[in-house]
Amino acid sequence: MSRLPQRPDEWIDRSRQVRFRFEGRDYVGFAGDAVSSALWASGVRTLGRSFKYHRPRGILSMANHDVNVLVQDGQRLNVRGDVVPVREGMDLTAVNTWGGLAKDRVRFLDRLSAFLPVGFYYKAFYSKRWFPTWERMFRAITGLGRIDAATPHIYTHKRYDFCDVLVIGGGVAGLSAALSAADAGASVVLVDENARVGGSGMYQLGGDTAQREAVRGLIARARGHKNIRVFESTLAAAWYADQWVPLVDADKLTKMRARATVMASGAFEQPTVFRNNDLPGVMLGSAMQRLIHRYAVQPARRVVVTAANADGYRVALDLIDAGVQVLAVADLRDTLPSCPAVEKVRARGVECLPGTGIYEAHADGSGEVTAVTLCKVREGVADTSTARRLDCDGVAMSTGWAPAANLLYQAGTKMRFDERLQQFVPDVLPEGVFACGRVNGVFALDSKQADGARAGALAAAHVLGTALEVDPVLPGGEAPSHPWPVVKHPSGKNFVDFDEDLQVKDFENAVQEGYDNIELLKRFTTVGMGPSQGKHSNMTALRILARLVGKSPQQVGTTTARPFFHPVPMSHLAGRGFNPHRRSPLHGRHAALGAVFMPAGAWERPEYYAVPSKSRIDSIHDEVRRVRTKVAVIDVGTLGKIEIRGPQAAEFLNRVYTARIDLLKVGGTRYGISCDETGVLTDEGVIARLADNVYYFTTTTSGAALVYREMSRLNSEWRLECGIINLTGAYSSVNLAGPDCRKVLGPICDADLSPEAFPYLAVREGKVAGIPARMMRVGFVGEWGYEIHVPAEYGPALWDALMQAGEPYGIGPFGVEAQRLLRLEKGHLIVSQDTDGLTHPFEVSMDWAVKLDKPFFVGQRSLKILKQMPLKRKLAGFKLPAGYSGQVPQECHLVIVNGEIAGRVTSIYWSPNLGHHIGLAFLPPDMTAPGTAFQIRVTDGSMVSAEVCETPFFDPQDLRQKEQA
C-alpha cells in the first residue's frame, strides 16, 4: 500500500471504503478514488496494455489526457481509469488483452515490433482477397473492449442552457475570469472536466501552501457568487458558431449558448521522449502531483525527475513532501536557471544535473521501471560515455506543455508559435472569445490570476456592451517547454504517441517516404488519431516533423481539431430524438378504421385501411372498386391550402402560375402548375376564385411549406397589394368521390349540386352538415367528386356526417395507395414522383397549361427557350401485356434500348379495372408513339417487355364526370 497520510483538500473520503475487482482480484479503495489511484494505492502498477505492441502500461497523465488505463466495467466499454471514480462492486478488466493483463497471449508482438513499423498494414495487407481476413484478425487483437449486444439502451437527456459568459476551465485563470466577469454583472457558467475546480493551483504546489490558500479563496468566492454557476465533471467538448458549446457530464449533454467564451483550458503536460518512456512507473510530473494531492497516493518510493522547467522542480519538492526519495533532477537545459524552485530542491539535498536527460529506462521482470540511465544530452543526442545508472521505481517527466487550444482552434482563433515560450498562443481571437492562463502562455500563479481577471472583464464588457481596454498580461521569463524533449536511442522504443505506439523512428520513416507535411504525417502514422486525440503527442510530433524538414513549428502548423475534441459516450449524442410529424384532424378516425399509416413528408397518412382476413393489395383493390362503383372518401387535408386576398391577388397568381389565373371566373377553379426560374416544374394544384379579390388554392402535400415560403419571398420583392395566408393546418379537407357521391352529399349540403348549378371544376361555398365549407368539383381520381374544405376543428364532424350519410350507399374510406392507382388510371402525374428536379412542363405534355404569351410568370424566359429545343425525354403511358405473370417492374426501373439507359419507370400499378399493369415512364420522344414496344430491366437483370399506350388509361372521354355517365 502506498496511501499517504491525510492530505489537505484530498478528494477521497476515507470513511467510505469501496470494494471492487480488477483482472479477477479483489481490491479496496476509497470513495472519491479514481480506478487508477485506487489500484496504484494497492500496489498495482501495470494497469493496461498498449494498442499495437501490447506493452505493459501504467499511469501516464492521471488526467484523461491518455488512454493507458482503459478498462471494461461490465457492459461499459473503454472506461477511463484515470478519471472515472471507483464504485462498489465494479468488476473491471483491462481492454486490449488476450487472456488477461498479466498473461496477455499477444504480448510477443512487442518483440516483433521491428517488423511492424508505421504503415506496415498499408503495404502488407492490401490484397483484396485477404483483406477481410487480416481485418478480422487485427480487430480481434486490438479490440478496445467487448460489446455486449444485450446492453440496455441508456437514456440520456439533452438540454439547452444559457449564460452571458462561459468560462472553460476551472483553474486559477478560469476562476479569476469567472469572478471578474461575474463581478461586472455578467451571468457566468464555469465548467471544468475535473471532479473539482481549482486546477493545477491545487496540486502543482512545490510545497507552497500559500498558493493553495489563495486558490481555496478563489474557489470559495466562485461557489458563493450569485452570478456564477459551477459545473464540475463537465467537459466542454466543442465550440460551434454563435458560441454554442456542448457540455458533457455523466448524465447528459447540455447545449450551452453563451454570449462570450473565456478559454481557460490550460495545457497538457507532454511526455519526454526517451527509450522505454512508457514503462509503468514512468509518468508525467503532474500525474505524480495529482496522485499525491488529490488521492493521497505515493507515486513511487525512489524517483528520478527529468525536467526542463520550474515545474519539474516543484514536482521534486512535492515528491519529497510525500516521503519520496528524489534521486536526481536531470535537466535537459544546458544551465540551470537561478530560481527559487531549483534552490529549494538543491537545499533538500537533491542532485540537480544540467544538460542531462534520461537515455533509457529499464524494466524489471514484470515490465515495470526499475532503473534509468542518465546521460549528458545535447540537441537530443546522448553522450553515452557519461552514462550513469540509477535504480528507481518511478520517473517523473516534466519537460514541457502543449496548450489545450482545441476549442480555440474550433472557434477560429489564429494561433502563432511563440519561440520564447516554445508554445502556440492565440494571436487573433474571434469576436466574443477570450483566452487566459496557460493556453495563453501565462504560467505563473499571479500572472494567471491577472490574466484571468483581464479576460473575464473583457468578456463581461463584450456582453454588457461597455467599452474596456486592458493591458495584456505578459508571460513570465522562463520557457515552460523545452524545444527538443527527445533523446535518441539506436534501439528505439522512445514513444511519442502512447495511443498508437508511435516511436521517433516511425516519424523519420514517414517523412522519408514523403509524408512530409503535418496532415499527411498524421494520416500515415495515425499520430493523434487515437482516443487521446493527440493531447500528449501532437506537439512533439510537430517538433519532430519541423526538425526533419528543416522548418519551424510555426511553418509546420497544426492539424484540425474537429468537434468533439474528446470522445463522449454515444448515448449522449443520441439522447432523446425529436422527429416532428403532423397528423390530420381526422387521424383518430383513420386509426379507428384500421388505417395503416405511411409517412408523406412530415405527415402520417393512411396508406390503406386494413381489412381483416384480406391482404394489403386486396384491401387496396377493395377501396379502388368502391370508388369506381359506389362512393368513397379520402382525407386530403395534407394538401397545402393557401388563400390570397387583395386587389392584386390575380396579378400575383398570374406571375406564380403558368396559366391565366386572371381570366378565371368567380366560382370557378383551374388546374395550375408552377415552375422555378429554370422552367423546372415545381408544384401543382387547383386554384379556386372565391371572389374578385379572393383566391383559394391547393398545393402538393410535400410542397406546401415551400410554396408558401417562396410566395412570401416573391411578394416581398414584387410588393403587390395582396395578403398570402397559409391555411394548410387550419382547414381539414376530404375528397368524396364515386358514382353515388351526390346522393351522399346532397341531403347534408345546402348547395345545389345539380351539374348546371355546380358544374365540373366549379367552387361553391355553403354548409355541409351545418359546417361552413368550401366545395370544389374536381376529379383527380376520375370520378364525379367533391373536395370539401372546412375549418380544422370541424373536420371530424364532417367526416362523421359523410360516413353516416353514405352508409346506405356502402361508403368507405380510401387511402393514398388506392388514390395513386386511381389517378394513374386517369394518367394524372404526381409532381415529385413522376417528375424530378429537371422536369419541365413540355416533357410531361403540359404544354396546354403554359401560357407563354402572358406578360410574365416565373420560369417563362426559360420555358420559351426550352420550347424551341427538341425534347430529350417525354413522359408516356405504358402497359404490360394482359396476363403477364413475371417479375413486375418497379418505380425507377430503367428502360434499356440497345444496352443503354433510355428512360425510367416513374409509376406502375396493376389496374383491377383494366386487368393489366399500367404505368408512366420517361422515354426518348421518338419512342412515345402508342404501340411502341420497349424493354424495362428489373431487379434481377431480366428484361420485361412493355408497350406505349394512350392516356388516360381509364374512361378516356371523361364520361364519368358527366351527367350521362
Added chain:
Amino acid sequence: MSLPARTSPLSDAQAAHAARWIDLEGMRSVAVFEREPAAALDIVAIGDLSYRRRVGVKGPSAAAALAGLGLATPAKPNSWCRTEDAIVARLGITEYLIEDSAGGETVAKVLALPAAAGVYPVPRFDAELVVAGPQAVDLFRQTCAVDISTLDAAGGALALTSMVGVGVTVAAVMTPAGVTYRIWCDGTYGGYLWETLCEVAEDMGGGAIGYEAVARVVR
C-alpha cells in the same frame, strides 16, 4: 342545421388517457386525466387551452382595423397585451393573433370585420398548451433552444421559435400561481407536441393536467 361540436386538435392524442370530459365553448376537452400526477402543478404541468377561440389578422391596415374595434395592439412585434376579454399578440410587423378569454366575444367581432384592402383575416385553429409549475423553464430547456426564462411576463414578450422541432409562439403570462407559459402551434403538429412535452414532463415528475387543474392557473 346547427354547428356540430368542435374537436380539439389534441383530441386524438388525449382520448386514450382521459378520465372525464368537459364541454368548453363547444369543444370537448379533457377535464381530468386518468393518471394525472397530483403534484404536477408543483413540478411542471401541461394543459390544453385549444378550446379558446382565436383568429388572426394580417395586412398593412390590420392594426387600424383592430383599432376600429377598440382593440389596443402591442407597440412592438413579438409582444402581446391583454384587453378586457382577449389577448392581442403581435406576431410580426403587420400580423396579429387575437384570442378570447373564456366567454369573450372579441374574436367574433374581428371575424365580422368587413372585407377591406390591407386587412386579411387568418382563420386559426391552433393547438394551445399551457405549461405551469416551478420547473416549467427546465422543461423548455430540454425542448427549446431559446432562453425562455428571459421572456418578460410583465412586459408581454413573445417568442416565435421552435420546440421539439415544431414552430411555436410562446408567451410568458404572470398568474397568481407564478409565471406560466402559453404555447400556440399549428393544430396538425399539436398531437406530437403534446405527447413529446408530456413525456419530458413525466420524466421530471410532472405531466398532463386536465381543465379542472388548468383552471387553477389560467384566467
